[in-house]
Amino acid sequence: MRLLNRSVNGWAGRVSRHRRGPLAGLMVLLLGLLFTGTLYAAFAPAQAQQASSDADQVAKGRELFLVGCAFCHGQNGEGIRTQNGNQIGPALVGVGAAAVDFQVGTGRMPMSQPGAQAQRKPPAYNDEEIAALAAYVASLGPGPSIPTADDYSIDGLSEDQRQEAIVRGGQIFLTNCTACHNFEGSGGAMPRGGYAPKIRGVEPRYIYEAMLTGPQAMDTFSNGNLSPEEKRDVIAYLGTIEETPGYGGFGLGGLGPVSEGLFAWLVGLGALVGFAIWIAAHTTRSTKEKVEA
Amino acid sequence: MSTELPPGHDHVPAVPDEPIANPGLPAHTWRPTDVDPRAEKRAERQVAALFLLSMVCAVLFLVSYFVFQIGDNPDSFAGLGASNVALGGTLGLALLLIGVGIIQWARKLMGDHELVEMRHPAASPEEDRVATLAALGAGLEESGIARRPLVRNTLFGAMGILLAPAVVMLRDLGPLPGDKLLHTVWTKGMRVVRDVVGTPIKLSDLEIGDLVNAEPEIIFATNSQGEPEYEGVDLQIAKSKAAVVLLRMDPDDIIPGKGRENWSVDGIVCYSKICTHVGCPISLNERTTHHLLCPCHQSTFDLADSGKVIFGPAGRHLPQLPLAVDAEGYLVAQSDFTEPVGPSFWERDSKDIGEQGEGS
Structure with a gap:
């Protein structure tokens, strides 16, 4: 410690001797620039365009995976079962980048606690980390890749084609999706807490x-x-559901007869009962006698 | 009051006719509006203001009828259709304010008399009842219904036979369904196609975990003149009875029923989409468990195990459609359903899985 002090003091003494030299100002300026530049480079938000090669992505994804995912999904994404056969985390071989982007991007994974179903919550990883994780899981086995905007956008279509797409999407939605996700996409209950x-x-x-x-x-x-x-048409239809004003009045969450019935019985009948009480209530009485004219 | 009092009790104190003086009705108290001219004026203005507000709402109704756009590009207000909200709100308020004004008028300003209606027996006086019965008896006597049995009996006959037209008209509720409930439009070799778009399904199209809401090909087929095979009501009936769900699961998960060993193709199974309880269409499937849940009454069917009921009020397993693959690799039906689809009915047999294998 003393040695360190002595050497620092010696160095400071030497700098001190030159602090009024002709080049001191320039040196301070250069040092300052170097310092701020290094700091900026260290803390600036990383750019997505910093194209790291695929191998780097996969390696980085594997690091993240081993820290955040391997506990349930296994060190090589093979899935983990308990001794009595319960699934802790399913195998991720072949689920593809799309599954990672969905599960991690919507915050469902990593799960905060075991339960009937993973909840949607703010994502735990940033976009770059999700991309790395997706690249690693995609490298485990062939699976669906992350769709691009071209896959689900109808912007490239003419007005007539768009209308056609929305109508067809609506029919497909009503046939395939509404059973579970409700006719307005409000969601619904499933067995055993799901x-x-x-x-x-x-x-x-x-x-x-x-x-x-x-x-x-x-x-x-x-x-x-x-x-x-x-699929693109279904997404286009869901977009129009959100844009269309509630032409039937208050949707009450789009949950159908349960919320509508509750509203009618509690609010509607409640107001009627209130009016009935008002009509039949005694009016204020005065203690004064009426003066007959 | 009894006069035969036992000995020793002959000196009952005299009871006055009214032991407690009748206090009469309480004195009438007046409303502030009856005794205070300023309160009266105020109430008058309140009622008039309510009626005036109603007029304003009615005028606003007319304005919003012409102002707000409806149709393809409707105006919106707070995420709601502006026209509907404005029309409903103003018309509702206009009517409500008239009602509120009238109630306020009646409570504050209209006459404030207290009326007492004393109770009395509900029956008519004795003399009225005697007179009525006498008139009835005289009428019966004069009509001669007891003396002229021919007239009386033919009248009863005429009224009785009027039942026959009523009963015969019930026939128009028919015809009886015959064997329509036992069959659907599925036949041997008919392709399974996707609902809505009508495209046939190749075995190789589906991955494990896929669920397809499907229909028979004939729903989308056209005849030689280019017209649809089924139209209108016939189409709806055919569609609703023949709708199926098609799933691909891990072939190892399937527990084949007796006589159903070759009804699935590489883990692809096909079941009627119509619940056997009261006929709701069901496709709430859990991929992980292969349980199909009916949203109406929570009947749950195990699609890996011949569609057996594992929960809920359904009394029967879900009918399974035997599948095969045609020469071009598309999924086809081996036959119609081997049992009626949908809810139970009286004439139905009650065979369970295992007793009604392929072709029975």
């Missing part, structure tokens, strides 16, 4: 990925089942 989540207000990419990969207990709607165009 539920089909609300799908209004969900990013198109995640809807597409959910159809592609079948998260949790959902059936998959692979490209052989619903073609990419049909």
Whole structure:
């Protein structure tokens, strides 16, 4: 310690001797620039364009995976079962990048606690980390890749084609999705504590990925089942549900007869009972005598 | 009052007719509006203001009828259709304010008399009842219904036979369904196609975990003149009875029923979509358990195990459609359902799984 002090003091003494030299100002300026530049480089938000090679992505994803996912999904994504056969985490071989992007991007994974179903919550990883994780899991076995905006956008279509897509999407939605997700996409209950989540207000990419990969207990709607165009149409229809004003008045959550019946019985009949009480109530009485004119 | 009092009790104190003086009705108290001219004026203005507000609402109704756009590009207000909200709100308020004004008028300003209606027996006076019965008896006597049995009996006959037209008209509720409940439009070799789009399904299209809501090909087929095979009501009936769900699961998960060993193709199974309880369409499937849940009454069917009921009020397993693959690799039906689809009915047999294998 004393040695360190002595050497620092000696160095400081030497610098001190030159502090009024002709080049001191320039040196301070250069040092300052170097210092701030290094600091900026260390703390600046990383750019997505910092194209790391695929191998780097996979290696980085594996690091993240071993820390955050391997406890349940196994060190090589092979899945873990308990001794009595319960699944802790399913195997991730062949689920593809789309499943990772959906599960981690919507915050469902990592799960905060074991339960009937993973909840949607703010994501625990940033976009770059999710991409790395997706790249690693995709490298375990072939699976669906992350869809691009071209897959689910109808912007490239003419007005007539768009209308056609929305109508067809609506029919496909009503046939395939409403059983669990409700006719307005409000979601619904499923057996043993599960539920089909609300799908209004969900990013198109995640809807597409959910159809592609079948998260949790959902059936998959692979490209052989619903073609990419049909998936795009369903997403276009869901977009119009959100844009269309509630023409029938208050939707009450779009939950159907339960919420509507509750509203009618409590609020509607409650108001009527209130009026009935008012009509039949005694009016205020005065103690004064009426003066007959 | 009895006059035969026992000995020793002959000196009962005299009871006055009214032991406690009748206090009569309490004195009437007046409302502030009856005794205070300023309160009266105020109430008058309140009622008039309510009626005026109603007029304003009615005018606003007319304005919003013309102002707000409906149709393809409707105006919206707080996420609701502006036209509907404005029309309903203003018309409702206009009517409500008239009602509120009238109630306020009656409570504050209209006459404030207290009326007492004393109770009395509900029956008519004795003389009225005697007179009525006498008139009835005289009428019966004069009509001669007892003396002229021919007239009386033919009248009863005429009224009785009027039942026959009523009963015969019930026939129009028919015809009886015959064997329509026993069959659907599925036949041997008919392709299974996706609902809505009508495209046939190749075995290789489906991955494990896929669920397809499907229909028979004939629903979308056209005849030689280019017209649909089924239209209108016939189409709806055919569609509703023949709707199926198609699932691909791990072939090892399937527990084949007796006589159903070759009804699935590489883990692809096909079941009627119509619940056997009261006929709701069901496709709430859990991929992980292969349990199909009916949203109406929570009947649950195990699609890996011949569609057996594992929960809920359904009394029968879900009918399974035997599947095969045609020469081009598309999924086809081996036959129609081997049992009636949908809810139970009287004429139905009660065979269970294992007793009604393929072709029975």
